[in-house]
Amino acid sequence: AQKITQTQPGMFVQEKEAVTLDCTYDTSDPSYGLFWYKQPSSGEMIFLIYQGSYDQQNATEGRYSLNFQKARKSANLVISASQLGDSAMYFCAMREVSGSARQLTFGSGTQLTVLP
Amino acid sequence: DVKVTQSSRYLVKRTGEKVFLECVQDMDHENMFWYRQDPGLGLRLIYFSYDVKMKEKGDIPEGYSVSREKKERFSLILESASTNQTSMYLCASSSHGALEEKLFFGSGTQLSVL
Numbered sequence: 001a002q003k004i005t006q007t008q009p010g011m012f013v014q015e016k017e018a019v020t021l022d023c024t025y026d027t028s029d030p031s032y033g034l035f036w037y038k039q040p041s042s043g044e045m046i047f048l049i050y051q052g053s054y055d056q057q058n059a060t061e062g063r064y065s066l067n068f069q070k071a072r073k074s075a076n077l078v079i080s081a082s083q084l085g086d087s088a089m090y091f092c093a094m095r096e097v098s099g100s101a102r103q104l105t106f107g108s109g110t111q112l113t114v115l116p
Numbered sequence: 117d118v119k120v121t122q123s124s125r126y127l128v129k130r131t132g133e134k135v136f137l138e139c140v141q142d143m144d145h146e147n148m149f150w151y152r153q154d155p156g157l158g159l160r161l162i163y164f165s166y167d168v169k170m171k172e173k174g175d176i177p178e179g180y181s182v183s184r185e186k187k188e189r190f191s192l193i194l195e196s197a198s199t200n201q202t203s204m205y206l207c208a209s210s211s212h213g214a215l216e217e218k219l220f221f222g223s224g225t226q227l228s229v230l
Contacts, residue, residue, distance in 0.1 A: 009156070031215065032215070033216055035218060037221075042223070043223050044224070045208075045219075047218045047219075050216050050218065091158060091159065093159075095213075095215060097215065102147050102149075102164060102166060102213040103164055104219055106151075106158040108156055108157055
């Protein structure tokens with residue numbers, strides 16, 4: 001079974017509007033961490049935001065927020081006031097405590113295009 | 117700033133060639149990783165290393181090997197390149213594995229095997 005599922009291969013949003021990128025995950029670990037990365041066309045992976053499974057509040061970083069719904073096993077990324085520079089591939093990832101607990105497992109990504 | 121440097125941005129090789137992809141990090145990180153990125157599949161872990169001369173298989177290690185002789189350098193080796201290894205290869209590093217520890221990535225190497 002997929003550990004990280006991103007069901008939206010592509011998304012479009014109008015500049016200055018908000019957009020939600022979906023991510024669901026599958027784990028039996030009680031403790032885990034969830035990450036979002038951005039990959040512009042240049043190829044570099046840019047860390048955006050982190051949410052721990054025991055964090056009481058949803059994580060926020062500037063225009064990025066993570067809508068964490070633990071019971072639903074979802075960790076959606078919300079980008080407010082979209083900018084043209086937000087056009088990129090976005091990846092959701094998870095680290096589990098079990099096993100070596102060092103690597104991240106990534107989803108298949110969502111290509112976001114911001115329209116002027 | 118943390119820097120993870122991959123030696124080549126683009127590489128073209130022939131089927132059957134031995135290919136070395138090099139990665140160097142300058143932050144004294146213990147952990148280093150090689151991922152492969154393919155459209156529709158996201159990033160998949162090939163190998164990782166948590167110490168010098170230590171390595172562990174990831175999800176798709178077949179056809180690959182790795183070498184970590186120095187802490188800062190992690191090499192991915194394709195012993196006999198095949199066309200199905202045409203892909204983007206991303207190297208990453210991280211410090212000791214706290215749950216919230218993020219990975220730092222290099223810019224990637226786009227490998228084409230003809």
